[in-house]
Amino acid sequence: MPEAHVDAETRELARQLAAVVGEAHCISDPAELSVYECDGLSHGRVRPRLVVLPGSTEEVVQVVRLARAAGVPIVPRGSGTGLSGGARPTTGSVVVVLSRMRRVLEVDLEDGWVRLEPGVINLDVTRAVQGRGWYYAPDPSSQSICSIGGNVAENSGGAHCLKYGFTVNHVLGARLVLDGGEVVDLGGPAPDTPGYDLLAALVGSEGMLGIVTEITLRLLRKPEATRTFLATFPSSDEAGDAVSGIIAAGILPAAIEMMDTLAIQAAKAATGLAWPEVGSILLMDVDGPLAEVEHTAASAIEIARRAGALEVSVPKDEEERQLMWKGRKSAFAAVGRISPNYMVEDGVIPRSEIARVLREIGRMAAEAGLRVANVFHAGDGNLHPLVLYDARNPGEEDRAVRLGGDILRLCVRLGGSITGEHGVGAEKAAYMADMFSPEDLETMALVRCAFDPDARFNPGKVFPTPRLCGERPGPYRPHPAEVAGLAERW
Amino acid sequence: MTPLRPAQAEDSILGVAPRWVAEPATVEEAVETMRGCARDRQRVAFVGGGTDLGVGAPPAGLDVVLRTGKLARVVEHSPSDQIVVAEAGLPLAALQRTLAAHGQRLALDPPFAERATVGGIVAANAFGPRRTRHGTARDLIIGLSMVRADGVVARGGGKVVKNVAGFDLPRLFVGSLGTLGLITTVTFRLHPLPEASATMTVARPTGAQARAVVVALREAQLDPASVTLLAGPDGPSLGVRFEGFGPGVRQQVERLAGLGPALGLRFDLLDGAGAEAFWARHELARTSGAVRVRLAAPPSAVAAVLEGAVGPLTGGLGPGWATFDPWAGAGFAGGTPTDTGSAVEALNRARRALVALGGSLTLAAAPPGVRTGFDAWGAPPAAIEVMRRLKARFDPEGRLAPGRFVGGI
Ligand SMILES: Cc1cc2nc3c(=O)[nH]c(=O)nc-3n(C[C@H](O)[C@H](O)[C@H](O)COP(=O)(O)OP(=O)(O)OC[C@H]3O[C@@H](n4cnc5c(N)ncnc54)[C@H](O)[C@@H]3O)c2cc1C
Numbered sequence: 089m090p091e092a093h094v095d096a097e098t099r100e101l102a103r104q105l106a107a108v109v110g111e112a113h114c115i116s117d118p119a120e121l122s123v124y125e126c127d128g129l130s131h132g133r134v135r136p137r138l139v140v141l142p143g144s145t146e147e148v149v150q151v152v153r154l155a156r157a158a159g160v161p162i163v164p165r166g167s168g169t170g171l172s173g174g175a176r177p178t179t180g181s182v183v184v185v186l187s188r189m190r191r192v193l194e195v196d197l198e199d200g201w202v203r204l205e206p207g208v209i210n211l212d213v214t215r216a217v218q219g220r221g222w223y224y225a226p227d228p229s230s231q232s233i234c235s236i237g238g239n240v241a242e243n244s245g246g247a248h249c250l251k252y253g254f255t256v257n258h259v260l261g262a263r264l265v266l267d268g269g270e271v272v273d274l275g276g277p278a279p280d281t282p283g284y285d286l287l288a289a290l291v292g293s294e295g296m297l298g299i300v301t302e303i304t305l306r307l308l309r310k311p312e313a314t315r316t317f318l319a320t321f322p323s324s325d326e327a328g329d330a331v332s333g334i335i336a337a338g339i340l341p342a343a344i345e346m347m348d349t350l351a352i353q354a355a356k357a358a359t360g361l362a363w364p365e366v367g368s369i370l371l372m373d374v375d376g377p378l379a380e381v382e383h384t385a386a387s388a389i390e391i392a393r394r395a396g397a398l399e400v401s402v403p404k405d406e407e408e409r410q411l412m413w414k415g416r417k418s419a420f421a422a423v424g425r426i427s428p429n430y431m432v433e434d435g436v437i438p439r440s441e442i443a444r445v446l447r448e449i450g451r452m453a454a455e456a457g458l459r460v461a462n463v464f465h466a467g468d469g470n471l472h473p474l475v476l477y478d479a480r481n482p483g484e485e486d487r488a489v490r491l492g493g494d495i496l497r498l499c500v501r502l503g504g505s506i507t508g509e510h511g512v513g514a515e516k517a518a519y520m521a522d523m524f525s526p527e528d529l530e531t532m533a534l535v536r537c538a539f540d541p542d543a544r545f546n547p548g549k550v551f552p553t554p555r556l557c558g559e560r561p562g563p564y565r566p567h568p569a570e571v572a573g574l575a576e577r578w
Numbered sequence: 579m580t581p582l583r584p585a586q587a588e589d590s591i592l593g594v595a596p597r598w599v600a601e602p603a604t605v606e607e608a609v610e611t612m613r614g615c616a617r618d619r620q621r622v623a624f625v626g627g628g629t630d631l632g633v634g635a636p637p638a639g640l641d642v643v644l645r646t647g648k649l650a651r652v653v654e655h656s657p658s659d660q661i662v663v664a665e666a667g668l669p670l671a672a673l674q675r676t677l678a679a680h681g682q683r684l685a686l687d688p689p690f691a692e693r694a695t696v697g698g699i700v701a702a703n704a705f706g707p708r709r710t711r712h713g714t715a716r717d718l719i720i721g722l723s724m725v726r727a728d729g730v731v732a733r734g735g736g737k738v739v740k741n742v743a744g745f746d747l748p749r750l751f752v753g754s755l756g757t758l759g760l761i762t763t764v765t766f767r768l769h770p771l772p773e774a775s776a777t778m779t780v781a782r783p784t785g786a787q788a789r790a791v792v793v794a795l796r797e798a799q800l801d802p803a804s805v806t807l808l809a810g811p812d813g814p815s816l817g818v819r820f821e822g823f824g825p826g827v828r829q830q831v832e833r834l835a836g837l838g839p840a841l842g843l844r845f846d847l848l849d850g851a852g853a854e855a856f857w858a859r860h861e862l863a864r865t866s867g868a869v870r871v872r873l874a875a876p877p878s879a880v881a882a883v884l885e886g887a888v889g890p891l892t893g894g895l896g897p898g899w900a901t902f903d904p905w906a907g908a909g910f911a912g913g914t915p916t917d918t919g920s921a922v923e924a925l926n927r928a929r930r931a932l933v934a935l936g937g938s939l940t941l942a943a944a945p946p947g948v949r950t951g952f953d954a955w956g957a958p959p960a961a962i963e964v965m966r967r968l969k970a971r972f973d974p975e976g977r978l979a980p981g982r983f984v985g986g987i
Pocket of ligand 1: 127128163164165166167168169170171174175186206227228229230233234235236237238239240241242243244245246247294295296298299300301420421509510546
């Protein structure tokens with residue numbers, strides 16, 4: 089219900105939105121709004137003006153039209169598990185939550201695809217088809233809670249993306265609601281739709297082009313065999329050598345994950361696994377046709393041994409295998425057991441630099457007087473340094489933030505990236521200028537302007553400096569909104 | 579600025595002659611040329627190896643052709659990171675030779691590898707039979723630098739395979755046919771060269787049988803590198819290729835052979851020379867004929883594609899060829915028609931059949947007579963308005979390859 093203490097404009101907008109989505113799905117109560125102040129990053133909270141939970145594409149269209157008429161920005165939101173502040177509200181925004189739209193609309197195993205609404209949870213896609221031997225490949229560690237809409241917006245990855253690719257390699261089609269309320273369909277079950285690959289531009293655009301209300305995903309037949317092994321090493325030097333050796337031997341594992349001592353300690357504390365507290369652990373999957381898998385698993389184990397593995401263990405059954413993976417997948421949360429506070433970073437380095445970078449991170453952490461636990465996708469050089477700190481100690485949080493930033497800049501210096509899978513969002517917009525020139529950013533902004541010239545959707549994200557979509561390049565003319573001081577950063 | 583030379587007849591694109599040709603020797607010179615074109619409002623089109631210039635419609639008008647052939651350096655190859663940065667004008671075969679010395683390859687295999695350049699392959703979204711497992715340029719590109727219509731140099735993506743920083747400019751340029759900007763360098767992820775490879779064929783399968791083979795491969799959880807139906811004057815054949823380590827390839831060959839009886843088909847394992855000949859015949863098929871088209875449809879519709887599209891085309895385009903990947907849902911058809919009227923009629927029938935299946939048919943080559951009666955792209959796609967807006971942002975004056983692309987873009 090519209091509340092007495094909000095301004096008249098917001099009350100009127102709430103009334104109109106409630107007429108579209110139903111009273112129960114339009115939130116204006118401050119206590120309830122506070123749930124939507126942040127995503128998976130708990131700092132930097134901003135209370136939205138209103139929150140709506142539409143139930144269909146038609147409702148989304150009307151919500152967008154009303155927000156546009158009121159001149160109010162829109163922040164799309166899935167499950168709110170993002171780790172870069174992507175779904176963090178912009179001041180004065182309406183947050184459009186897609187979690188009610190969670191129907192699986194159509195499954196076609198003849199051509200191997202599923203059409204669904206954006207609020208469907210990642211793991212539920214596989215659950216819908218695994219009985220028939222199929223699955224959806226991208227597997228973010230948050231897969232039991234994050235939405236497919238969020239995955240599409242972030243181009244999410246996961247441990248098994250090394251072999252199978254990221255979300256962008258598995259999205260066949262999408263329905264998108266634009267700022268004018270137009271509904272456009274991109275792609276579909278047949279390949280090679282003529283024209284620009286707008287679908288590729290949409291995946292990873294962090295909710296800045298429109299609201300995705302339907303998605304068609306590619307499904308895969310389960311591989312015949314999977315072999316898993318866990319190898320322990322004295323330090324990340326030997327583990328890094330093992331990774332390089334395996335890749336150099338022409339093996340493309342389904343996943344190679346690496347954890348350092350601190351991360352191992354945390355995972356043990358959280359799961360009760362009896363892992364030795366060594367310098368480094370590698371957890372690896374190879375999958376595919378049986379003989380190929382047996383051959384590559386045997387060679388990879390041999391390479392790990394030669395690189396200096398202390399011990400190589402192979403799970404005796406599926407249950408033990410799942411337990412090993414649980415140790416890895418729970419690592420983020422597990423770090424909470426060994427530190428009052430922590431920050432998850434997400435940088436990428438060329439794989440061959442792993443050992444050197446880990447040493448350098450260790451040195452930087454010591455200098456900052458902080459601890460960093462490392463758990464990461466070693467096969468593609470995607471680091472997740474977990475910067476541990478205690479917010480009760482004055483200045484420590486700031487030092488942690490600075491250390492995180494320095495680690496990202498190190499990644500860029502080595503030819504890597506400031507984000508491998510968590511996105512830029514609000515949190516990393518400032519680092520974009522370390523990785524891209526003003527011209528690069530301006531060119532990316534052209535894409536945004538083609539879809540959303542008024543910057544309705546998710547303003548203030550990804551780009552480090554305010555930008556407006558001029559009608560034409562040429563001599564600089566200030567936009568009327570800029571003159572009036574209303575320009576949004578985006 | 580690089581000197582422009584007056585254009586010759588062979589510099590024309592689909593019969594449209596430019597006035598000038600530029601052949602920059604460095605990326606810096608290419609930037610200079612683009613700035614010059616911007617200043618003088620010249621309409622410009624880019625040419626790499628010239629192997630796929632028949633794709634799309636003729637330009638609406640042209641002042642300058644910029645040839646990328648001298649931008650042919652491998653800028654960086656990092657074998658241990660499995661990435662390569664190459665200049666746009668580097669021929670694919672030259673790149674593959676550099677990579678092979680380190681046991682690696684770019685898993686793209688479009689035809690005319692000696693001439694087709696990496697920039698052209700990206701711009702035309704060219705692909706070959708390894709699409710079955712490795713996909714297209716979209717699945718392998720990780721970074722790109724470009725010069726925009728206004729002469730501004732920009733870059734997207736990066737040098738690491740996993741990277742979600744910023745909007746995905748590299749993939750947006752795949753298949754954009756030179757209408758958004760000049761590609762100057764491309765960065766790809768690489769794959770190891772397989773230790774072993776084997777090709778098996780089935781003689782004269784029907785569409786339904788080709789489909790049954792795909793289903794059987796999937797149910798048996800095999801992992802083919804290529805599956806291709808090749809339809810020619812002496813009847814169709816189906817080729818299935820496996821690549822990987824020796825033991826894996828051997829086992830997959832045995833398993834597929836074992837599936838034959840249940841399918842009522844015989845799988846013949848080709849020897850090395852036989853396999854080479856089969857894939858050479860495939861490449862010849864998809865590149866011969868004065869009229870050539872690209873076909874796309876949902877993969878399971880292979881029988882309907884054969885009947886509704888390949889049938890009319892192989893008839894109407896003269897004794898023609900067709901290939902179709904029943905795993906990926908993409909293929910080619912071509913022939914040299916003696917009669918323009920029946921060629922256009924066959925093209926229209928085939929396009930209607932594919933569109934009805936949710937797919938498409940686009941021109942890859944055709945003489946002017948056929949082009950007057952048949953649009954290169956067909957009805958504009960659902961998102962055409964957004965595409966026009968995108969083009970207007972990147973090239974507001976419409977100077978880059980004007981009229982070549984979908985919907986007159
Ligand atoms: C413990 C933990 C582990 C994680 N592990 C991984 C991992 O392994 N790999 C990985 O990639 N990520 C990981 N993440 C990050 C996060 O789960 C992903 O980014 C996920 O895709 C976000 O999905 P969501 O539904 O929560 O989206 P939200 O956080 O709600 O939103 C994310 C972005 O998507 C936009 N958005 C959401 N829905 C739509 C829509 N329908 N249309 C348009 N825009 C939309 C939002 O505006 C926002 O910009 C992890 C997070 C946590 C908390």
